[in-house]
Amino acid sequence: MITTVLFDLDGTLLPFEQDNFVKLYFGGLCKKIAPLGFKPDKTVKDIWGGTKAMIVNDGSKTNREAFWEYFRSQNRDLPEIESLCDEFYTKEFDEVKSCLEYRPERKPLIERLHSRGLKTVLATNPIFPYAAQLTRLRWAGLEEKDFEYITSYENSHYGKPNTMYYSELLEKLGLSPSECVMTGNSVTEDIIPCIELGMKTFLVTEHLENPEGLDISAYRRGTLSDAEEFINSL
Numbered sequence: 001m002i003t004t005v006l007f008d009l010d011g012t013l014l015p016f017e018q019d020n021f022v023k024l025y026f027g028g029l030c031k032k033i034a035p036l037g038f039k040p041d042k043t044v045k046d047i048w049g050g051t052k053a054m055i056v057n058d059g060s061k062t063n064r065e066a067f068w069e070y071f072r073s074q075n076r077d078l079p080e081i082e083s084l085c086d087e088f089y090t091k092e093f094d095e096v097k098s099c100l101e102y103r104p105e106r107k108p109l110i111e112r113l114h115s116r117g118l119k120t121v122l123a124t125n126p127i128f129p130y131a132a133q134l135t136r137l138r139w140a141g142l143e144e145k146d147f148e149y150i151t152s153y154e155n156s157h158y159g160k161p162n163t164m165y166y167s168e169l170l171e172k173l174g175l176s177p178s179e180c181v182m183t184g185n186s187v188t189e190d191i192i193p194c195i196e197l198g199m200k201t202f203l204v205t206e207h208l209e210n211p212e213g214l215d216i217s218a219y220r221r222g223t224l225s226d227a228e229e230f231i232n233s234l
Contacts, residue, residue, distance in 0.1 A: 002200070002234045004148070004175055005113055006166075008184030009124035009133070011207035012224070013106050014140045020099040028095060032088045036079045046074045054127050055159040059168075063126050063153035089132040097139045105141040109228060116232070119148045123169060123182065125189065126156035149173055160189035163196055170197075181234065183227045187214050200234065202227040 007013055010021075026047065030040040050067040057066045068082060097103065110120055124133060130152035134144055144150065151169060158165040170177065177198035184190025184201075186209040191201045203221035210216065220230055 001179060002118065002181055002231070003179045004119045004121060004173070004181075005231055006121045006123040006169075006180055006182045006184075006194075006199075008182075008186065008190050008204075009122060009136060009140075011185035011209060012183060012190075012204050013104070013142070014100075014136060015102070015104065015207050016100050021096060024096045024099050025093070028092050029085065029088055032092060033081050033084060036081060036084075038075070038078060038081070042074075046071050049074065051127055054153060055162075057158055059157040059164060061157065063156050063159060064129070067127075067153060086129060086131060089129050089135060093132055093135050094138075100139060103139055103141070107141045107146070109224070110142065110146045112228070113231065118231070120146065121169070121173065122147045122150040123166070123184075123190075124151060125160045126151040126153050126165070127159060128153060130154055160186070161193050163193040166193055166197055166199070181231055183224075183231075185209050187216060187219075188212065191219055202230050 010016065010018075026044050029047070030038070030043050033043065034040065050070045053066040053070040054063040057063055061069070113120055122133065122137070128136075130150065133150050133152050137143060137146075137150075149169070149172070151165075156165065156168065158168060166182075170180065177194075181200040181202065182190055182194040183204060185204045185207050187203065189209070191203050194201050201219065203216060203219045204224050204227055205221050206223055
């Protein structure tokens with residue numbers, strides 16, 4: 001019996017063009033910290049390096065620790081900026097919403113699932129701080145209370161597509177794979193790892209991520225509305 005629906009955020013609940021998002025995001029963050037001596041080109045390179053450190057995290061530290069250990073190792077002669085970045089995610093980061101083609105209202109979907117007695121979890125790749133996840137949720141008309149749990153770089157020790165990311169999440173929530181369905185737009189990050197764990201999945205194809213061109217014919221797939229119909233049929 002399905003009790004919980006896991007949702008990806010980017011490209012699933014929140015449609016956006018990644019290139020535009022990254023450009024505005026990095027531009028805003030670099031502008032925030034540039035007065036302290038951080039050069040934009042190197043900062044972008046170091047952010048990507050820190051992101052990789054989170055993706056390959058082996059569970060020995062939180063993703064937050066993995067990111068900042070890497071970033072600080074590349075900027076030993078510059079000031080500490082974690083608190084300044086935290087401020088960015090609660091203020092200037094909201095301006096990045098201008099990259100959205102449209103701002104969807106997902107609240108009704110979540111409310112309909114809750115009315116059926118289902119729990120919802122935001123299983124977004126935990127490479128952002130919790131504050132940033134909440135900001136991005138608001139772009140889709142959602143808020144913290146709409147989800148049982150929200151993954152972030154503070155509360156996670158792995159990143160997608162590592163199956164341990166999902167295993168850790170299920171363990172924290174006391175859930176078995178058989179009672180969950182994962183809804184996401186990435187074949188390699190959302191679908192394949194969850195199938196390996198024994199979860200039901202639905203691939204949202206409106207903003208499909210399948211850079212390797214993998215065969216998706218065997219997966220349940222379609223629009224987010226189709227995903228809701230699938231969940232209701234379980």
